[in-house]
Amino acid sequence: MVETILKPEPIDADRFRPFGDVFDAEGEPDMIINEGRCGRHHDKVRLDVGTGRAGISLFRTRAVEIPYALTVMERHPLGAQAFIPMSEDPFIVVVAEDDGGKPGMLHAFKTAPRQGVSYLPNTWHAPLIALRDDAVFAVIDRIGSGNNLQEFTYDTPVMVSG
Amino acid sequence: MVETILKPEPIDADRFRPFGDVFDAEGEPDMIINEGRCGRHHDKVRLDVGTGRAGISLFRTRAVEIPYALTVMERHPLGAQAFIPMSEDPFIVVVAEDDGGKPGMLHAFKTAPRQGVSYLPNTWHAPLIALRDDAVFAVIDRIGSGNNLQEFTYDTPVMVSG
Numbered sequence: 001m002v003e004t005i006l007k008p009e010p011i012d013a014d015r016f017r018p019f020g021d022v023f024d025a026e027g028e029p030d031m032i033i034n035e036g037r038c039g040r041h042h043d044k045v046r047l048d049v050g051t052g053r054a055g056i057s058l059f060r061t062r063a064v065e066i067p068y069a070l071t072v073m074e075r076h077p078l079g080a081q082a083f084i085p086m087s088e089d090p091f092i093v094v095v096a097e098d099d100g101g102k103p104g105m106l107h108a109f110k111t112a113p114r115q116g117v118s119y120l121p122n123t124w125h126a127p128l129i130a131l132r133d134d135a136v137f138a139v140i141d142r143i144g145s146g147n148n149l150q151e152f153t154y155d156t157p158v159m160v161s162g
Numbered sequence: 163m164v165e166t167i168l169k170p171e172p173i174d175a176d177r178f179r180p181f182g183d184v185f186d187a188e189g190e191p192d193m194i195i196n197e198g199r200c201g202r203h204h205d206k207v208r209l210d211v212g213t214g215r216a217g218i219s220l221f222r223t224r225a226v227e228i229p230y231a232l233t234v235m236e237r238h239p240l241g242a243q244a245f246i247p248m249s250e251d252p253f254i255v256v257v258a259e260d261d262g263g264k265p266g267m268l269h270a271f272k273t274a275p276r277q278g279v280s281y282l283p284n285t286w287h288a289p290l291i292a293l294r295d296d297a298v299f300a301v302i303d304r305i306g307s308g309n310n311l312q313e314f315t316y317d318t319p320v321m322v323s324g
Contacts, residue, residue, distance in 0.1 A: 025222035025298045034289035035234070038223035043305050045218040054216035056207040056244055056278075056302060060187035061200035072197070082218055084300045086276040087250050114248040114298045116218075127196035136187045136276045138246045140218060140302060143205050 005067060006160045008092050011109035011117065019095040020080070020119040021045045024112070045118045045140075049079040052144025059083075059137045061130045069157035070094060073103040073124045075150050079142025082118035083128065085111070086136040093117050094126035094160060102152050108160055124152070131162065167229060168322045170254050173271035173279065181257040182242070182281040183207045186274070207280045207302075211241040214306025221245075221299045223292045231319035232256060235265040235286045237312050241304025244280035245290065247273070248298040255279050256288035256322060264314050270322055286314070293324065 013022040021044060029039025047054060073096060085091060090111045096103035103124040111117060118140075119125050128137065142148060175184040183206060191201025209216060235258060247253060252273045258265035265286040273279060280302075281287050290299065304310060 023218065023220060023300075025220040029222065033221075034223065037226070038221050038290055040301075041220040041222070043217040043219055047216065047218060049216075054209065054211075054302070055205040056185065056209060056246075056280075057205055058185060058187040058203040059195075059200050060191065060203070061196065064199070084218075084246050085248060086246065086278070088248070116248070116300060118218075128200055138185075138278060138300065139202075140216070 004158065006094065006106055006108045006158055008108040008110040008160065011093060011111050011115065016109065019123050020117060022115055022117055024115040045082055046120060047080050047082060047118065047140065048121055049142040050121065052079055052142035054140055055143035057139045057141065059128060059139050061128050061135050063130050063133045066162035068129055068160040070126055070160050071154055071157045073126055073152045075122050075124045076148045077122045077150060078146050078148040079121050080118055081139065081141040082116060084116040084138040086138060088113035089132045089135060091131060091135065092129035092160065094129065096124040098124060106158060166320065168256070168268055168270045168320055170270040170272040170322065173255060173273050173277065178271065181285050182279060184277055184279055186277040207244055208282060209242050209244060209280065209302065210283055211304040212283065214241055214304035216302055217305035219301045219303070221290060221301050223290050223297050225292050225295045225297070228324035230291055230322040232288055232322050233316055233319045235288055235314045237284050237286045238303070238310045239284045239312060240308050240310040241283050242280055243301065243303040244278060246278040246300040248300060250275035251294045251297060253293060253297065254291035254322065256291065258286040260286060268320060
């Protein structure tokens with residue numbers, strides 16, 4: 001038996017666009033504010049929260065063991081979800097196209113320091129995969145009623161390297 | 163002449179509440195998610211964006227020189243604004259009560275690593291005061307039409323220590 005290992009690639013905004021947005025403060029800002037000290041990169045995320053409202057929550061997570069045994073994917077049909085790391089530690093992002101109501105081909109990425117990632121509504125993604133313990137993220141997602149969580153469980157874990 | 167120096171105190175959620183929210187992932191989470199690895203501290207910010215929508219922008223700023231010569235205060239009448247640091251560097255927050263359409267008594271605070279801060283709509287605050295160069299913040303604020311910026315300029319700068 002050949003074991004498949006999913007190896008994260010450096011995340012790339014263009015390649016990630018079908019799943020969501022990679023956002024950082026690289027490149028030219030859209031405006032200069034605060035007495036010339038500060039560049040504003042304006043409105044960088046497709047943050048569709050549908051019939052809900054956007055809220056700010058905090059996630060605090062343990063690190064995973066590498067290789068990570070990915071057993072579950074999830075998606076949020078009613079709204080986008082953005083992850084903003086509150087330290088400079090990279091994290092791993094696994095997404096998938098939809099294949100008839102379940103996750104299809106998997107894609108794994110690793111962020112750089114000071115990059116955030118968002119998922120479009122209804123985009124299959126792995127749970128938060130942090131590489132350091134006690135990692136803290138601000139999460140911007142939809143607050144509202146309705147069932148906004150679907151999960152899919154694999155019979156055999158997919159192994160993800162670091 | 164006696165020069166007044168405003169000395170930032172460690173930020174405190176209770177004392178800050180009239181101006182906005184201090185949010186972090188301390189204390190008991192509201193729910194445990196992601197296979198037991200992660201605590202969610204749910205919906206921690208009063209993020210009123212009125213007739214607009216919430217968007218995610220990135221601010222990248224130079225450090226100020228300490229003591230910082232504060233010359234301008236600003237407020238956003240149409241929506242709240244939240245600052246999420248994307249590194250573990252503390253920053254300084256200066257707010258004021260309103261005094262007949264201009265900032266009254268000033269209050270200065272310093273954050274701890276992995277703390278974010280939001281301002282309620284129409285709350286007087288200083289521009290972003292970072293203590294390290296190239297500091298990056300995710301900013302969640304109102305995207306929409308209308309004039310959402312008021313500024314007040316002091317004749318004599320207020321000096322803020324580090």
